[in-house]
Amino acid sequence: MAALSDQLLVVAIFAYLVAMICHAAEYALGNRAMVGRTVVRPARERVLVGAGVGGAGGTGPGAEPPRVEKVPAADVDRGPGRAALAGRIAVAVTVLGALAHLGVITTRGIAADRMPWGNMYEFVLSVTFVGATAWLVVLSRRPAIRHLGLFVALAMVLLLGVAGLVLYTPIVPLVPALNSYWFVIHVTAAVLSSGLLLLAAVPAVMYLIRNGYEQGKRSFPYTLGARVPAAATLERLTFRLHTFAFPIWTFAVMAGAVWAEAAWGRYWGWDPKETWAFISWVVYAGYLHARATPSVKRNVATWIAVLGFATMLMNLFGVNLFISGLHSYAGVN
Amino acid sequence: MTLVEDRVAAPEQPPPRRPNRLWALLRNSWRQLTSMRTALVLLFLLAVAAIPGSLLPQRAISAEKVNAYFVQHPKLAPVLDRLGAFEVFASVWFSAIYLLLFTSLIGCIVPRLRDHYRALRAVPPAPPRHLRRLPQYASWSVAGSGDARSGGGDDEEGTARAIAAVLRRRRWRVAVRGGTVSAEKGYLKETGNLLFHVTLLAVLVGVGYGAWYGWHGNRLLVGGADKAFCNTLQQFDEQGLGPRVDDGDLPPFCLELTDFKASYLDSGQPKSFSATVRVDERGRPSRSATFSVNSPLRLHGANVYLLGHGYAPIIRYTDRYGKSLTSIAPFPTTDAMLTGEGVATFQDVNIDPKTGKRDPNQQVAFEGIYLPTMPDQPPYVRSVFPAERSPGLMLIPYRGNLGLEAGIPGSVYQLDQRQIRTGKLKQVGDGKLLRPGEKWTLDDGSSVEFVGSRQFVTLSVRYDPGEKIVLVSSALLLVGLMLTLTGRRRRVWFRVLPADPSAQSPAGGPDPDRAADSNGGTAAPDPALSDPLSESTTARSSFVEAGGLPRTDYSGFAEEFNQLVAAVRRAGTQEESE
Ligand code: HEM
Secondary structure, eight states: OHHHHHHHHHHHHHHHHHHHHHHHHHHHHTOOOOTTOOEEEEOOOOOOTTHHHHOTTTTOOSSOOOOEEEEOOOOGGGSOHHHHHHHHHHHHHHHHHHHHHHHHHHHHHHHHTSOSOSSHHHHHHHHHHHHHHHHHHHHHHOGGGGGGHHHHHHHHHHHHHHIIIIIOOOOOOOOGGGOSHHHHHHHHHHHHHHHHHHHHHHHHHHHHHHHHHHTTOOSHHHHGGGGSOOHHHHHHHHHHHHHHHHHHHHHHHHHHHHHHHHHHSOSOOOOHHHHHHHHHHHHHHHHHHHHHOTTSOHHHHHHHHHHHHHHHHIIIIIIHHHOOOTTOOSSOO | OBOOOOOOOOOOOOOOSSOOHHHHHHHHHHHHHTSHHHHHHHHHHHHHHHHHHHHSOOTTTOHHHHHHHHHHOTTHHHHHHHTTTTSGGGSHHHHHHHHHHHHHHHHHHHHHHHHHHHHHHSOOOOOOSOGGGSSEEEEEEEEOSSOTTTOTTHHHHHHHHHHHHHHHHTTOEEEEETTEEEEEEOHHHHHHHHHHHHHHHHHHHHHHHHHHHOEEEEEEEESSGGGOEESSGGGOSEEEEOTTOOGGGSOOEEEEEEEEEEEEOTTSOEEEEEEEEEEEETTSOOEEEEEBTTBOEEETTEEEEEEEEEEEEEEEEEOTTSOEEEEEOOBOBOSTTOOEEEEEEEOSOOOOTTTOOOOGGGEEEEEEEEESBOOSSSOTTSOSSSSOSBOEEEEEEEEEOOOOTTOOOOOTTSOOHHHHHTTSEEEOSOOEEEOTTOEEEOTTSOEEEEEEEEEEEEEEEEEOTTHHHHHHHHHHHHHHHHHHHHOOOEEEEEEEEEOOGGGGTTTSSOOHHHHHOTTSOSOOOOHHHHOGGGSOOSSOEEEEEEEEEESBOOTTHHHHHHHHHHHHHHHHHHHHHO
């Protein structure tokens, strides 16, 4: 099982790599994302439930509410055929990658006979899996953002690569301090929220690039913004993902405190890991605040979100690798 | 997220006759402090200020690391120390930031609480004049139930009341004014937001209360009744009391370690620990209790946590007059394989039984390394497994004056280095490795025997009365957060008009603003369909228009609005067919 898990990791990385290449091909072949282009067309008459049913005597409402709908141009696939094909292959391969990724985690869990979140390697595996899955879910609802897949796949390849090469740890059972159901709850929430925040960082960064692009900047990072969805769309997506992830992250921190109380006798002790969790929480709270403050520009707010993600990375990598504390169970020395 | 509407400024007070500069300054500072921008800056500062706390060693976590830092950076450390960098979370500047932030928070939420209280009691406002200008709009005709001659608007009011009933059923807050219906929903968003911010304060209160009225102590406890421990300050190796606690407040109880079990993987990684103790609490029968990492021993007014464990070798020394003394000194562990290092001291030995006089220069001590599992080969300095598979004890004997009478407190785990340096305490012979039961006769005819070992545990005894406050407030905080992040404030209005051409002026025909505004909204009246005149009505019919306004970022509002309109129309038709 352990060996299978390791092999599946290679498969998953490879799949994400292929997805990345396909996304890049789509990008290069120039399928313009059509989001932001407003298509005005009369809506198909929406069947108002019961509208014509109740009035059996024909006294039903006379006029259907008329409307012109702005269609969110979901049909990316109508672009140049080859590019769209590449894009669709990319998504299909991402799905395969995510399945293999799930396989890595499951087989590892089975081999270790416990929840596979006992060390940093496993943690990164799980966080990235949540990120990939959340990406696919969001994508299925908003196909128009497919171009972001390039950057999602890039993040996956990088993080899984680091996990496999730097963080890899053989399977061992949990140390006694981790043997608690609060630990499972805490880490589940932490994995979930970290994965979502990871995903949320992608549109955040793309928004900043696209925003610059829309303001006429044409130097290097901004050129990347040529083919991604409109800035406003990215910004809203960024915000939605953060509002979804932030309460989970809050809960993760709280569950961690409950666990710390049982394990170490205090719910909060400013251990480096706790300190950085606090920092991330405060920065993300700052983001939500900034977004709600009209006098703060949206790109400033989004910078705060990106900063928030940087603090999450610091907590995951910096603290585990460079600072010793009670949480030093990463298994990496 | 609310597109924060700046709170309506309080009606201008008549200017005071003599404007007071100081007062104006204070008032302006207060406004500044309680603004969202200031809150943002303070939040950011708080995050930045916490960083040194994770990068530099902190006294509260590990005083030894701070001392080590002083040794490594003799120049820098005192400067940092003066800045409070080793006690970041208790430092003046860190406290200043969060106290300002929370003051700002209070200043911010008090007026909002008041406003929200008012909003909760207020009725939804009357519809704006032009419903068509709202982001959501729909209109339709309703065949009248009464006859055209009744007139007088009764019909419109009836329809309005029917609409209101539908809205109420969907838990909207509704106000009917003549032929108009105003409804609002989503107050929970602001309620949640206020709950969130208030509970944030409550968390701080809980933390503060715990810090004032809580206490903790650490203690190393060796197994056996003779080594039992009772909960008084003197018995702790290290303790910290909140400012409002003194020795007398500690609940009286005694603990005796009766058993300790640990299991390990072959690699030496621990799998589980559990300690069994006999607990004597005042006024209760003595009982036995087992606790472990992650499941502390919860007593009345204190919790006992298992932090670590190790071994205390039992060493019997028989002096040259044949008198035996036994030391059971814990040897603190130095690595994951539980190698222990410590000393066994024998102060009252080598007393000549004839004279009964003790010679302070004939005291004896042993420096030792305890290996629960010896390696197969020398050097015998590191244990290779944490359990006692083949224990060995390396002892180095010293004889002379231990320096214990001088009254200078020293570590109980080390010999007084000054005595060694000044030659008052001398090493006698080389060290020797003993196995359990082995005896070693020293040069003066005295002997030392490694009898066996006992286990010890390190415990943390803690009490934090603020914990419950923090827990409950955190739970509420989360509830508030979810309400505020998922809640959506929105308003809808309905206006029922007689379908009388003369009354059509506000509603008839396409709104030119609107039609031109192609990206403004999702629904605009289609001239062909919205014109009520296009439908020939026999009975007197009414014309209904509906408008919706999301007051927060809410992408699904169009859908909700359409469903609502459908429900209202459905209800209308059902009533008619009845
Ligand atoms: C102790 C520090 C604070 C923290 C951690 C904090 C955190 C948060 C969070 C996470 C939100 C997001 C909820 C949402 O978007 O609805 C929020 C919203 C809000 N906060 Fe704070 N806050 C703090 C202090 C303050 C202060 C001092 C003010 C007043 C100036 C304030 C005013 C607001 C307002 C008006 C909102 C609503 C924004 C909206 O409607 O979306 N907060 N706060």
